[in-house]
Amino acid sequence: MELFKNTNFDFLGHKWPFIIASLVLSVAGVGSLVVKGGPHYGIEFKGGMQLTVKFASEPNVEKVRSVLTAALPSAPSVQSLDAGSNELLIGTEGAEDATMAKNQQIIMETFAKAFGNPGSGKLDLNNVSTSQLANRLADPLQKAGVQLSMQQIQDVAAGITAWRDSHGGLLTKIDDLKGVKDLTPQVLNVLNAECYLAPYSAARNFESVGPKAGADLRQQAIQATLLALAGMLVYIWFRFEWIYGVGAVIAVFHDTIITIGLFSILDKEITLTVIAALLTLVGYSMNDTIVIFDRIRENLHLGRGSSKGPGLGEVINQSVNQTLSRTIMTSGLTFLAVLALLIWGGPVLHGFALALVIGILIGTYSSVFVASPIVLFWHDWADGRKAVAAPVAPAAPAKPSTTGKVKAAR
Amino acid sequence: MQRNLMIKVLVIVATVLVCIFGVIGFPTSMEGLKANVAKNIRLGLDLKGGSHLVLQVQVQDAAKTIADQTIDGLREDARTRNIVIAGYDRNDPATLADTDSIQVNVHGVDVAKTQIFRNLVTERYPDWILTPVNQNDYTLKMKPTSLLELKRNTVRQSLDTIEKRVNKLGLTEPTVQAHGDPATASEVLVELPGVDDPARVKDLIGTTAQLKIVEVKNEGPWKSQEEALGAKGGILPLNTELREYVSAGSSGGWYLVTRTPVITGQDMRNAKPAVDPDSPGRWETSFTLGQDGARRFEKFTSANIGNRLAVLLDNQIRSVATIQSTISDSGRINGLGSQEESSDLALVLNAGALPAGIKYLHQRTVGPSLGADSIREGIYSGLAGLVAVIIVMLIYYKRSGLNAVLALLLNTVILIAALAYFSATLTLPGIAGIILTVGMAVDSNVLIFERIREELRSGKSIPAAVDAGFGKAWWTIVDTHVTTIVSCLFLFIFGSGPVKGFAVTLVIGLLANVFTAVFVSKVIFDWELSGKTQMTELSI
Numbered sequence: 036m037e038l039f040k041n042t043n044f045d046f047l048g049h050k051w052p053f054i055i056a057s058l059v060l061s062v063a064g065v066g067s068l069v070v071k072g073g074p075h076y077g078i079e080f081k082g083g084m085q086l087t088v089k090f091a092s093e094p095n096v097e098k099v100r101s102v103l104t105a106a107l108p109s110a111p112s113v114q115s116l117d118a119g120s121n122e123l124l125i126g127t128e129g130a131e132d133a134t135m136a137k138n139q140q141i142i143m144e145t146f147a148k149a150f151g152n153p154g155s156g157k158l159d160l161n162n163v164s165t166s167q168l169a170n171r172l173a174d175p176l177q178k179a180g181v182q183l184s185m186q187q188i189q190d191v192a193a194g195i196t197a198w199r200d201s202h203g204g205l206l207t208k209i210d211d212l213k214g215v216k217d218l219t220p221q222v223l224n225v226l227n228a229e230c231y232l233a234p235y236s237a238a239r240n241f242e243s244v245g246p247k248a249g250a251d252l253r254q255q256a257i258q259a260t261l262l263a264l265a266g267m268l269v270y271i272w273f274r275f276e277w278i279y280g281v282g283a284v285i286a287v288f289h290d291t292i293i294t295i296g297l298f299s300i301l302d303k304e305i306t307l308t309v310i311a312a313l314l315t316l317v318g319y320s321m322n323d324t325i326v327i328f329d330r331i332r333e334n335l336h337l338g339r340g341s342s343k344g345p346g347l348g349e350v351i352n353q354s355v356n357q358t359l360s361r362t363i364m365t366s367g368l369t370f371l372a373v374l375a376l377l378i379w380g381g382p383v384l385h386g387f388a389l390a391l392v393i394g395i396l397i398g399t400y401s402s403v404f405v406a407s408p409i410v411l412f413w414h415d416w417a418d419g420r421k422a423v424a425a426p427v428a429p430a431a432p433a434k435p436s437t438t439g440k441v442k443a444a445r
Numbered sequence: 446m447q448r449n450l451m452i453k454v455l456v457i458v459a460t461v462l463v464c465i466f467g468v469i470g471f472p473t474s475m476e477g478l479k480a481n482v483a484k485n486i487r488l489g490l491d492l493k494g495g496s497h498l499v500l501q502v503q504v505q506d507a508a509k510t511i512a513d514q515t516i517d518g519l520r521e522d523a524r525t526r527n528i529v530i531a532g533y534d535r536n537d538p539a540t541l542a543d544t545d546s547i548q549v550n551v552h553g554v555d556v557a558k559t560q561i562f563r564n565l566v567t568e569r570y571p572d573w574i575l576t577p578v579n580q581n582d583y584t585l586k587m588k589p590t591s592l593l594e595l596k597r598n599t600v601r602q603s604l605d606t607i608e609k610r611v612n613k614l615g616l617t618e619p620t621v622q623a624h625g626d627p628a629t630a631s632e633v634l635v636e637l638p639g640v641d642d643p644a645r646v647k648d649l650i651g652t653t654a655q656l657k658i659v660e661v662k663n664e665g666p667w668k669s670q671e672e673a674l675g676a677k678g679g680i681l682p683l684n685t686e687l688r689e690y691v692s693a694g695s696s697g698g699w700y701l702v703t704r705t706p707v708i709t710g711q712d713m714r715n716a717k718p719a720v721d722p723d724s725p726g727r728w729e730t731s732f733t734l735g736q737d738g739a740r741r742f743e744k745f746t747s748a749n750i751g752n753r754l755a756v757l758l759d760n761q762i763r764s765v766a767t768i769q770s771t772i773s774d775s776g777r778i779n780g781l782g783s784q785e786e787s788s789d790l791a792l793v794l795n796a797g798a799l800p801a802g803i804k805y806l807h808q809r810t811v812g813p814s815l816g817a818d819s820i821r822e823g824i825y826s827g828l829a830g831l832v833a834v835i836i837v838m839l840i841y842y843k844r845s846g847l848n849a850v851l852a853l854l855l856n857t858v859i860l861i862a863a864l865a866y867f868s869a870t871l872t873l874p875g876i877a878g879i880i881l882t883v884g885m886a887v888d889s890n891v892l893i894f895e896r897i898r899e900e901l902r903s904g905k906s907i908p909a910a911v912d913a914g915f916g917k918a919w920w921t922i923v924d925t926h927v928t929t930i931v932s933c934l935f936l937f938i939f940g941s942g943p944v945k946g947f948a949v950t951l952v953i954g955l956l957a958n959v960f961t962a963v964f965v966s967k968v969i970f971d972w973e974l975s976g977k978t979q980m981t982e983l984s985i
Contacts, residue, residue, distance in 0.1 A: 036841050037898065079807075087815065132805045136644070164642035166785065196641060197813075200494070204814025241643070241810040248499065248806040252941060259940035263932035270931045274924055307943050311874035314936065314947055315881045321932075322885060322925045326892065329921040361888075361895045368837060368891075369884040372830030376880075379829055381822030383491075383815070387877060 039360040046355045046403055047348055047411065053404035057289060060397075064296010071299055077306030078126060080253040082246030084135040085126040086142065087116065087239040089205055094123055094235075098149070106145040107138060116382045122239065135243040143237055151233035160195075160230040161205055162237055168192040175225045191222060205236045256310050260317070264288075267321060275328055282409035283324045286401040290320045294393050298386075308387040316394030319369065323362065324402040330354035331407075347414050351407050366399040450975060453968045460960075461855065464862035485865040489872030489946070490809070492823075494816030495638035496646065499624055499807040502631050505538040506653075506801035507599040508547040508587070515549055515570060515585070517705065522569060528562050529555040531581075541631060545592060549573070549585040556580055596631070602800045604633055607650055609796035611635060614646065632806065643810045645785070653759050653802050654793040656710035658742075658776070659702045661753035661765060666690065666698030673699045688755070690762040700762060702755050707745045709798075712738025716794035718787035721779045728787035729779035732794060743773035758790070823876060834887060842894050844984030848969045849890035852961040856886045859957040864950070874947040882954025885925065889962035893918040894985055907983045911970050915963065922963060926955050 068074060078085040088094075100113045107127060116122035127138045143162070147153045151162075158171050169185075169192035176183060183191065198215045199206055209227050212218060244252075264284050271280035291313055298305060331354040335347075345353070355362075373395060377388035468485055472478035490497050512535040523530050531553025538546050554562050562583075566575045572591035576584050587595070600623070608621040616637055624634035640646050662685060667673035673687050681687065684704045690697035713732045721727035734742055746754075746768050755762045756778050763778050781787040835853075838846040860882060864871060897914030905913060929951065936948040 036843075040902075079809075087812075089814075136647075139644075164645075166642060166645075170783075170785070200813035201817055202814075203818065204812060236812075236814070238641070238812040239815045240812055241808070243805070243808045245804075245806045255939070255941050256944060259936050259938075259944055262939050263935035266931045266935045267928050270928050308873050308877070311877040311943065311947050314944070315877050318881050318929050318932070318951070319884060321928055322888060325925045325928055326888075326921055329924055333917070357899070358895075360898075361891050364841065364891045364895075365884070365888040368834045368887050371833045371837065372827075372880065372883065375830035375833060376823075376826045379822060379826035381818060381826075383819045383873065384823060384826070387873070391880075 037360070039363060042356045042359050044356060044359075045352060047352050047408065050404055050408050053400065054408065057293070057401070057405060060293045061289065061296065064293050064299060067296055067299040074295055074299055074305045075302060076249075076253065077304040077309070078242050078249075079244050079307050080249050080305065081128075082244045082249035083126060083128040084138055084241075084243040085124060086139065086237060086241045088123045088125060088146065088235055088237045089203070089239050090121045090123070091205055091207055091234040093121055096123065099123060099125070102145055102149045103142060106141050111138075111142075120382055122382060132243070132245065139241065139243075146235060146237060147233065150235055152231055155231060157231040158229055159233045160199070160209065160226070161233050161235065163196070163230075165189070165192045165196045168195065171229060172222075172225060175229050176222065179221055179225050181219070181221050181225070191218065194218065195226075204239060206232050208232070252307075260314065263314075264317070271325070271328075275332060278410050278413045279328050282406040282413075283321060283328070285409055286324055286406035287317050287320045287398075289405050290316060290394055290398045290401050293397050294390055297393055298390070301389075303386060303389065306386055308384070309390050312387040312390035312394065316391060316398055319395060320398030320401060323366070323399055324406045326361065327354055327358055327402050327407060328410075330358050331410075348411055351411055355403050355407065362399060362402070366395055370395050447975065450968065450971055453964070454972065457855075457965055457968060461858065464858045467862035467865045468858070486861065487864075487868060487870045488816075488820070489870045489875070490636055490638060490816075491811055491873050492816055492820050492871065493638060494811045494813035495636065496640050496643040496808070496810045498635040498637070498647065498650070498805060498809075500633050500635065500650070500803045500805050501541065502600050502603045502633065502799075503541055503802040503804055504596050504599045504631055505541055505544040505547070507595060508538060508544050508592075509535065510800070511572075511587075511595065512547055512549050515573065518569070519549075519551070519565075522565055523562070526558075526561055526565060528558040528565070529553075530562075544596070545587075545589075547587055547592075551583045551585065553581050554583060599800045600631055600633075603803065606797050606799050607633060607635065610650055610793060611637065613792050613796065614640075614649075616640065633803075639813065640810075641813070643808075645789070647805070647808065649789050649793065651803055651805070652793050652799075654710060654796075654798045655757075655759055656713065656794060656798065657706035657757040658708050659704075659706050659755055659757060660745075660749065661755045662701040662703070663752065664701055666700050668698060670699055673701065677701070688757060688760060688762050690755075690765060697762075700755060700765065702757070702762075706757075707754070708734065708738045708742050710794060711798070712741075713794055716791040718784060718791045719777075721781070723779060727779065728781040728784055729777045730781065730787045730790045730794065731775065731777040732791075733775045734773070739774040742776075743771055746773075747771040819873070823873075827876075827880075831883070834883075838887070838890075842985055844973075845894055845897075845970075848966050849887070849894070851969065852890060852966045853883065853886050855965060856954065856957050856961040857883065859961070860950070860954045863953045863957065867953075869949060870946070871950075872943060872946045874943040875950040878947045878950030879954060881929075881951055882958060885929070885955065886958045886962055888925070889918070889922050889958060890966060892921055893962070893966065897983070897985055901983065901985075908974050911967075911974065911983070915967050915970075919963065922959065926959060930955055 094115075096113055096115060100111075103113065103125065104110045109127065112124075112126040114124050116124050125142060127135070127142075147159065147162070151159050153159075158168070160168070163171075166189075169189045172192065173185065173188055176188060194215050194217065195212060198212060202211075206212070209230060209232060210223070212223060212226065264287065267287075268280040268284045271283055294313065294316060295305065298309070303309075331351055334350045334354050334357075370392070373388050373391040376384050377392050380388050468482060469478055470481040470485065472481050516533045516535065519533065520530075530551060533552070534550050536546065536548045536550075538544055563575060566573065566585065570585070572588055573585040574588055576586065578584055604621060604623060611619045611621055614637075616639060618638060620634065620636035622634050623630050623632070625632035635650060637643075637646060662682075664676070665673060667676060670687055670689075674681075681701070685701050686704050687699050688702050689699050712734050714735050716730050716732040719729055719731055721729040750768050750770065753765055753767050756764045756766075756776075758778070778790065781790065835850050838849050840846070842849060857879070860879060863869075864875075869875075893914050896918045897910050900910035900913045900917075901907070933948040933952045933955075936944050937952075940948060
């Protein structure tokens with residue numbers, strides 16, 4: 036099957052609408068960043084405390100917000116993580132370690148009061164650690180006539196918490212624990228007598244970051260990425276011409292800016308996994324651009340024989356057309372893969388997959404409509420200057436230097 | 446030609462076998478297989494659940510301790526040498542960055558004894574530089590080399606102590622290592638897989654566990670610090686301080702105690718949790734003393750029968766007792782709330798005190814249920830994407846698509862095996878690296894196939910078109926891969942943990958890809974072509 040055979044679109048002839056679209060997207064993204072005072076950083080970059088609470092059914096966000104605001108010294112942020120996952124992300128800003136630990140404690144207590152049943156004197160099986168459970172069960176088990184050593188009780192407790200955690204971390208019926216290996220009916224009876232199930236689990240995810248550590252991490256990630264870009268620029272310069280390197284790096288920059296801008300417009304957090312996605316997107320976009328540049332170099336090399344070779348613009352058009360099938364296939368396939376991640380990847384991968392879905396679309400077209408035009412603009416401008424200086428302009432612009440390098444490279 | 450091809454096929458088969466062995470080992474059963482895979486593929490904390498803590502050693506605390514010891518030493522030495530000195534104090538560096546400013550001030554040195562005093566400092570306190578402020582007053586500043594050594598020792602001791610404490614928790618594969626910029630290295634990274642009570646572990650690691658037994662002055666206790674100060678007319682007697690008695694989280698009043706301890710945590714051996722025989726439902730931690738400590742304790746208690754002693758843990762009084770008789774070799778800290786509390790205290794006493802306080806910079810705990818969900822969703826969605834890619838490749842490139850699929854699968858196997866052989870840890874950013882690798886592997890194959898198609902269209906014979914397709918795509922593949930590898934080098938050198946993980950996975954994947962997409966795929970083509978003398982159509 037072949038979809039794009041011998042295509043001959045005039046890509047560069049239609050570059051303006053795309054360049055304008057790029058500019059509009061970039062400006063909108065940067066505008067949103069300026070208005071919102073920079074990217075919406077995740078907890079690991081800005082410092083603060085954050086925890087994820089999973090509910091058995093659709094949680095009442097307003098109720099959670101009001102009870103927490105009443106209990107905490109400053110209003111927390113409460114947001115739904117993902118439709119259908121019944122998870123809430125609760126964050127407090129507040130710098131010091133002691134404050135964060137205290138806030139965490141307040142949140143846990145408030146949740147127990149508002150949604151659990153601490154007054155019953157029973158133990159909440161959904162928010163209990165193995166050692167707490169073992170300590171609680173020791174006496175009642177003995178009274179119920181179950182002869183187990185402390186170590187065996189520890190093992191039983193560990194079995195129960197492990198079973199709970201491998202089943203989504205949230206139990207709805209104590210009798211479900213029948214599935215736990217070696218759990219006798221007597222133990223189950225004791226569990227039923229001593230424990231209850233709160234309709235939430237707060238042990239999903241907890242993170243606290245000091246503000247200094249957050250700033251360091253952010254600075255380090257940005258620094259590493261910029262240096263990586265510089266490294267790529269130098270390599271492309273070495274293999275092609277410096278303007279190719281500049282074009283490729285500007286294209287990649289453009290992709291990153293637009294993606295970060297769209298994240299700002301959509302109010303999505305820039306977390307560490309999103310940074311990983313941005314790095315991936317830099318790789319994809321760069322790869323795409325180099326494939327086209329490679330073809331341009333090859334075609335310039337082929338055109339060397341004739342005294343009146345085609346102009347650079349024509350060569351670029353020809354090269355983009357020749358690689359079009361590849362571009363569509365590769366981008367389409369990778370797009371398919373990250374789309375699957377976006378749809379089924381769950382809340383942890385959501386930001387990552389979203390950044391890549393946006394990034395692959397933008398990265399693919401930036402190779403054609405950003406990187407290539409930059410190379411063309413530069414050569415046209417440089418030739419124009421040369422033409423002014425020396426009235427007899429060479430027939431094929433930019434050929435001598437490029438072909439020279441091609442030779443050296445092969 | 447045929448022979449050459451055979452060798453290549455053997456190389457590929459051997460590679461596949463080595464890789465598969467690296468991932469699954471020699472399993473004898475389904476359980477064995479699962480266990481081997483779990484052992485060989487090390488999952489990061491973000492995938493399997495656990496706690497990740499970055500803490501900072503407050504080196505300035507150790508500097509203050511050294512300054513206090515120097516003051517005590519100077520006071521003693523001055524007395525034996527009959528130098529009259531009016532007083533001593535030190536400054537109070539508040540943050541880690543201020544450690545270098547540590548300074549001891551000596552006031553009112555007898556002018557007649559100036560030379561003796563100077564000699565004393567240069568001989569007995571070589572870590573310090575003595576600077577006169579005026580005729581009577583001096584400051585001591587620490588030498589840069591001594592400061593550096595102090596920092597290094599403090600961090601190393603803290604690291605050792607934390608490691609001892611963590612190891613006693615009985616976790617599988619905990620990590621305790623130095624972290625951050627080596628020039629200012631004051632950070633420690635602790636990774637605890639599968640901890641289900643992180644708050645307790647955090648307290649356990651963070652307790653300085655500086656234990657002191659001190660003499661209680663026969664006054665008080667007072668309800669508050671202000672009241673105590675008021676009773677003493679606003680000025681405390683020399684070498685004393687006010688400390689709060691804390692029992693089960695509530696205050697039991699303030700006591701006036703001596704600054705210099707009778708014995709410290711370093712004198713203790715073999716701490717053990719036990720039930721408190723005096724108050725039912727309470728726990729205690731008993732300990733024995735080393736030889737030297739026992740001698741000092743015996744001397745002190747026999748001279749102070751009827752007086753009171755206090756046990757201070759991290760500058761909070763944990764118990765106060767009246768000395769009934771001479772005690773020499775053992776003691777106990779009673780009134781603890783739970784068995785957990787008493788065994789944790791025994792654990793930190795046995796592991797030793799931290800030479801300085803610590804501060805948590807970063808803490809991340811991924812609950813085991815979230816880790817399990819992430820793995821499941823990650824694997825399912827990843828497989829869904831992979832299947833979609835494979836189907837499209839097979840439809841679009843027919844038989845040749847199968848080549849690509851084989852190369853792609855082999856690439857993934859090599860990548861995972863390499864991670865297993867290097868004992869690298871697979872994290873979420875690492876998975877991002879794998880996804881980019883798979884994307885570039887698909888791309889390499891697409892590049893080659895599109896090239897072969899072009900060559901076929903230009904009228905070349907099938908073997909010539911295959912050769913030309915591979916040949917022409919080669920430099921493109923080199924350029925794209927080298928560019929990405931160059932960027933990975935920078936990410937690896939300058940990036941931190943997660944960014945590094947991404948870079949490592951990606952580099953391994955790209956190297957594997959050059960092998961699979963170019964070498965393996967070509968061999969499969971050659972294999973297909975070699976069987977037939979005349980091939981009229983290539984399924985591409």
